[in-house]
Amino acid sequence: MITNERPSGIPPRLIVREDQPANLESPFEHLDGLLTPNHLFYVRNHFPVPQIDARTHKLAVSGAVRSPFTISCEELRAMNSETRTATLECAGNGRVFLVPPVAGVQWQSGAVGTAEWTGVALSALLDRGGLHDDACEIVFEGADRGVPKEDPPPGEITYARSIPVGKICDVLVAYAMNGEDLSPDHGYPIRALVPGHYGMASVKWLSAIHVTEAPFQGYFQTTDYSYWKENGTGSPERVPLSELCLKSQISRPEIDALIAAGSSYTVRGAAWSSCHIDSVEVSADDGNTWHAAQFLDPAQRGVWRRWQFEWQVPATPGVRSLRSRARDSEGNLQPDQHDNRYGSYVIHHVLPVRVIIRS
Numbered sequence: 001m002i003t004n005e006r007p008s009g010i011p012p013r014l015i016v017r018e019d020q021p022a023n024l025e026s027p028f029e030h031l032d033g034l035l036t037p038n039h040l041f042y043v044r045n046h047f048p049v050p051q052i053d054a055r056t057h058k059l060a061v062s063g064a065v066r067s068p069f070t071i072s073c074e075e076l077r078a079m080n081s082e083t084r085t086a087t088l089e090c091a092g093n094g095r096v097f098l099v100p101p102v103a104g105v106q107w108q109s110g111a112v113g114t115a116e117w118t119g120v121a122l123s124a125l126l127d128r129g130g131l132h133d134d135a136c137e138i139v140f141e142g143a144d145r146g147v148p149k150e151d152p153p154p155g156e157i158t159y160a161r162s163i164p165v166g167k168i169c170d171v172l173v174a175y176a177m178n179g180e181d182l183s184p185d186h187g188y189p190i191r192a193l194v195p196g197h198y199g200m201a202s203v204k205w206l207s208a209i210h211v212t213e214a215p216f217q218g219y220f221q222t223t224d225y226s227y228w229k230e231n232g233t234g235s236p237e238r239v240p241l242s243e244l245c246l247k248s249q250i251s252r253p254e255i256d257a258l259i260a261a262g263s264s265y266t267v268r269g270a271a272w273s274s275c276h277i278d279s280v281e282v283s284a285d286d287g288n289t290w291h292a293a294q295f296l297d298p299a300q301r302g303v304w305r306r307w308q309f310e311w312q313v314p315a316t317p318g319v320r321s322l323r324s325r326a327r328d329s330e331g332n333l334q335p336d337q338h339d340n341r342y343g344s345y346v347i348h349h350v351l352p353v354r355v356i357i358r359s
């Protein structure tokens, strides 16, 4: 069969999109199991990786709590642990496909992955401090610092993001990923893990949790990872990005793959959202007709489902486009176009994959 797919035997590895700080993309065409192996999990760093000694590192919990406290990594590990599967996607995943081009790390389809995260439930940790009644948000602060490249603030800042108190319940303070200690790139020794949210919420190298009585106004909450929301009053509001938007991606074939005319070809991919994925359909005729794909994984909230579709390739050579579109349990259908309000983020529209059919 004619194909230009990678010869098997060459082990897949991360693709370097930026060297310093490391921004590494997962080779999405190698999507295989439900869980992304740690060495192939994308890395999104804004600043250099901080050097942390887990034996001395402490997490401080302060702000609108009755009793502020600090906790060591050892003490955290002695608490009840929970393990949750979650898909993490960078809000800039797919940015390279935007027309016209936009600034930022030029991710293709691999700034996404799924892992099993182990740690302590945030709610259990906050119970130790006792939230004040007027607690509004939980700010996670990382130990990394620097000056952001775009729209730089006046000096160095740390990486910090918040979630509303209403979102506490699914969050973990995680120390392990797929059964191994977090690696330095993924937040060693501890990170926040906010299932169902874009990756920016899952703060790595967690050093402090601060409970606020008003919405947090930090750089990565308001300048970056946020958008202008029209509210019909003529004074749009700056709103932080939060939950994952419904998306499906094709992992096989790759763009411009050569495929044998008249053959049967297995199209593969994955679909995810902040809720459950209900269906995925595939079109090979510019979106005129759609055919149901089969799932390889069960529906789990905030976890991708791999899918496949057996394509009867036309007998006539030529150029074709494959598309996939997903629906979720909240009745959303993947859109055809990028929503420009989100600028260079939330790129979740249907992306055609061009292929070449050869006899």
Ligand SMILES: Nc1nc2c(c(=O)[nH]1)N[C@H]1C(S)=C(S)[C@@H](COP(=O)(O)O)O[C@H]1N2
Residues within 6 Å of the ligand: 041, 042, 043, 044, 045, 046, 047, 088, 089, 090, 091, 141, 142, 143, 144, 159, 185, 186, 187, 198, 199, 200, 201, 202, 203, 204, 205
């Ligand atoms: N402290 C800190 N946490 C961070 C970041 C960062 O630069 N610093 N990047 C965020 C972004 S934008 C994403 S998409 C995820 C990526 O997590 P990963 O590198 O483990 O895949 O981490 C988030 N947490």
Ligand SMILES: [Mo]
Residues within 6 Å of the ligand: 044, 089, 090, 091, 092, 199, 200
């Ligand atoms: Mo991200």
